[in-house]
Amino acid sequence: MKKILAILIIVFCFSCKENTKENYTLFSGKIENPKDVKVSILKGRKKVKEIPLQKDGSFADTLRIESGFYNLSHGGETSEMYLTAQDNVNVTLDTEMFDETITYTGLGSQNNNYLAAKYMANENANINVAELYTMEESEFLSAINDIKTTKLELLNNQKDLNTEFARIEAQNIEYDYLSFIQNYASGHKYYTKNPEFKPTPEFLKPLENLDYSNQHDYTTISNYKSLVQNYYTRKINKIDSISDIFEWINKTAFPELKEDLANTLQYRIVPNNEDNKAYYEGIMSISSDKAFKDKLTKNYNNIQKLSKGQPSPKFENYENHNGGSTSLDDLKGQYVYIDVWATWCGPCIAEIPSLKKLETQYHDKNIAFVSISADVESAYDKWVDMVKEKELSGIQLIADNNFKSQFIVDYAINTIPRFLLIDPDGKIINADAPRPSDPKLIELFNELNI
Template sequence: MRFIFTLAALFLAQVSFAQLSEIRGQMKNSTQKDISLFRVEDGKPVLIANTELGPDGAFGFLFSPLNEGFYAVGHNKIEQGALFPLYLKKGDKTEIAIDKRRMQFVGKQSPENTVLSSWNTLTQELKVKAIYFMEMPLSTYEDFFPELTRVSALTNDFRKSIKTKNENFNRLMTAVTYFDMDYYAMHFIRTPRKVHPTKDLYPAYYSSIIVDNKFKNDDVLSSMFGEALLNSYADYASGRTTNIDERLKLFSTDRQKGVYTLFKMIPKTQSYPQYEGLIKNFGQYFASESLKKRTDELGAKLYITTAGGKAVDFTFPDQHGKNVSLTDFKGKVVVLDIWATWCNPCKKEIPYLKKLEEEFHGKDVVFVSISTDELKDKDKWLNMVADMKLGGVQLYAGGFANKVTEFYKINTIPRFIVIDKNGILVNPNSPRPSEPKLKAILEAELAKPVAK
């Protein structure tokens, strides 16, 4: 069996080979052509790397873990395939064999993965019956409930056997035994089956799931199914209550509340005003670095793709050196023209822009052209402004990397942006002056009043 290793998130000049973790594996009886490596962040898998399988299904990953903890291998399209957990520290080596929905550790393992291997052996059939509800033959409560009862009867003894020298792992692994069992139990009854049991048929395990202060700390977010478990628990423990504020009372930390809130609210947050409402109502829960990053990325995405968000303010000098800001034009419709002297498509729009300026002369519309020329071409910009008698407001941003291009994630120019009289985005990627649609947009905005 030949292993072809993929280097994942690795700078060889900065990382010694003693710090590298190695995963070897073989995928059997699979139609997949590739396999992926994931880390766990905020209770869900985050893709690190992907590699093709060898002719015999062999694969390998060589990487430096960002932190000690749980990782996983599986299919990049998570909902279509299995994910198999591993516990890794810098320098660890592990080998696994995957056969469709089942995995086993091969050969000598680290003390941590030796324990994880035993847990995998104990719970694997329960996991398959609970999670892969499209398996054939289809699992029903008649075969799942006995397996849940059998495994749950053995879990306390298993927990007592977790005695490695790694106290951090011992704590997390003990917690994971509870998380996995709860998740499998709740996931089973949440997914479609041929027949569903009435509650009087539920085994005793279900009566143990709801407890006060269920998640005492954030260890649940180190678990591969942590985010999904929080959602399942909120549904299971809250009964018919759909009010998110009431559901948040089930969780113990702001980070747990933040993860759950984003899980529920991101699909419903489709515009920047909705994003602002999300931050206003739940922003106190997004203080961790990872959650703040997720909310910032969501906000940036909505600014770019939707109307209704606040336009970013800026201050740039004009050709005379006078600083001009977007807020100077409150009460007027603003057309931003992001351009450069080296950009031929930008220069082709200039005659159309001049014509549009003439048509709206004397009306509450201002055309603001922002040059992204680098410092070495500033004189070229100044000369073009003078020689071509460019109208409107001409500003110099000092280079392509500036507040406007970064905020709107502008990669190509020309880019035209329409802002209403109140500083709200009308169209963050509007038609160009050569397109009649831009004139129609401006006429429609002029007809609207300024908000008081």
Template sequence: MKQKLIFFIAIAICFSSCENKEKNQSVILKGSIQNSNDSVLIFYYSDKSDTVFLSGKNDFRFVLDLKMPVYGYFRINKKTINVFLSPGDSLELKADANRLEEITFSGIGADENKCLSQLSEERTKQEINYEEWFSLDEKQFVFKSDSAYKAQLIFLENLQHKFNNLNPFFTKTEKARIFYTYAESRIAYERSQVFSANSKQKLSPAFYSFQKEINLNDSTMVFIPEYQIFLKTYLDKKVYEQEKNYETMNDLIGAEFDIILSEIKQQQIKNYLLHSVFRDHLQFNGLEGAKDLLALYEKHTTNKKNKDEISSLVKKWQQLLPGNSAPEIALQDELGKIHSLKDFKGKYVFIDFWATWCYPCRREIPHLAKLHKEYSGKNIVFISISIDKQKEAWEQMLKIEKMPWLQLHTTPDAKLLQDYQIYSIPRFVLIDKEGKIVNAQAPAPSEKKLRDMLDMAL
């Protein structure tokens, strides 16, 4: 009987222990947000996101299952609220979207988030003025950067005294965030001196003393922005040190892949860098010549979500390959008249995506004007599509620039920009008489290659 009693007590303890362990992994994040323009609230953390609806009283409640501490954030009225959460936390926040600097935290985990809020405010005050710092000689720059680094560490230490028993992961990560901001500025300074026409200084060995503290394989930092920025800057530095002339962007990205695969051993960080580099490359440069890079990416990355995103990008670019039907366009001109691609069937169409605030775009206007004049009377229509957020700015610019070809307007968030994969401007597209893509990344009007392309087509 005694043995049975001991057995049942042991089972009860086991169940209790398992239950407590499960509870400790659950995190409650709740609160209220006044004056939000949105009815839903999305919390982003690690590579995940959770969504809830705001109640009629603007209340919300998330229940998250966490196995380790995480940093996350909300986007409210295009502003960001950063949050730190650890297994077992029950955090409540109250905020007014119009006065986010007055946010309050309470409950388990409140101290870390009060601390995080003050650290974020201090970082904003101490933000690096790169233009000023990079104009300094080595001694002056080192003094500036070391002083800023030490000041932020002291600020963090003072907060540790103010808030007792802060989560050790939190304090370790905050120190690392400060360090990698400092380390990134060192590498960026070195690069600025290499490219500066006025700089002839050779940096001393002491300048690189920070490198011994760098850890390229710290998986706990993989979702921390300061670490991510540092890794990308470090990658740029390593590519430059190879002292090679890359004929194409694909060659350059291939070199970055080689460095990642040789120096990064931790799979999560490898996944992040491969994805970040290749996604940016696809967005801005498309599929041309990227077949080998795609195969290399798929072979070495293990993150399914990342692979799915790349697969989606590839499909979108495939729709813009030569011979495919061009996505429809139906936009208003400055007089309010709607123009569609269908209106120009039987003619070639050259499209210029631009904005008034884009200097490289405006630099192309005289070349486009010359092109328009040269090909006047030929079987081609020239269209400029502004993506200015403020339509008034576009209308005012039309009065200044006097562009006698068709002018249309859309907005930066329009589906049209997704259809044509517009991630940067200026961007040029050539469409044939049947409304099919000739080149979704046509040469600029200032390039002779465009005239050769048009002469061949017309």
């Protein structure tokens, strides 16, 4: 009996050991020339973990995660990774050449070295988008077939990839090909300046049987996610009734898609939009993310306060590029046209020539032109240099806490560029004013007799 009991105990202990097998990823590495005191692991927009760096730039931790795609983030740069339970991955990189130097070793490294190589191959391919979308259908199909073949060759030349990862990547390449077809009509219209263009039914056939309700692929394959979001966005833009938009989303979309659509549609809630209430209520109906809904409610309530004639939110003692500081109250008695921008924002920079022309045209009028940079602290020198290099005129200021600055928060600014117009008494004329390149701005100035 004792012998049987001993055997049972051994079997039980062995079973427990098997059942409690650790289910985590070992993740370590070293960063040369670190730009921050930590590295972050992200899953989409959500932060999975922050890992502190040691003095020599090294780090190590365990990640209790499900298998899938993640991003390594450090100092404003990111790199895509594929991690599975029981991986033991080590990464090294130099921030001076982040993407060119990132290298993985250890169990699971093959998947990630492929992703790094894929990124560099895409960068070096240097596809001329304008040239591609100007092509006629047959030439375009030939070009994207070549792109697809090149990507498949890189994938197929890899050794020892995780089987599921390789399957996902092959599917991702196919979805990438379909994305080109999906975007061809709008791209061709734009680059050929032919708004009446319509692709032939034969050209669009590969999209005919595409299932846009595959929840698994949406959460695991990036190019499928783009296909689905583009499909929904185009459908939404064709629906006139806002209530019908959200009724359709609630009927057809799965939870992850609903959250992403909510995140996209929130940007339609802007000052002077008479449909704000309908969008707010609709977005609240499709989202189940409490933190997002709380933030949306706060933003919506702020926007309600930004109607014409309301007192403008104020900024105080913002650093002036010319020296000293400037507050909104310093400009009372003048109209104030404010440009909220940042050095990294392409559309902001594209407005600079029109803004400079406007400032010259109105230099002797009762209006102050103010540019407020929302750059982060680490980009301070870049802001200083860009103002000099581009010979920016007007009053050049930098916000005291980038997008978290109270003035920017109070104006519910979450995308830039954003332009504001305030009257001589400090009251709002337009909290989402026309851009300098928009002829409607001059019309507005004329109406005000500026």
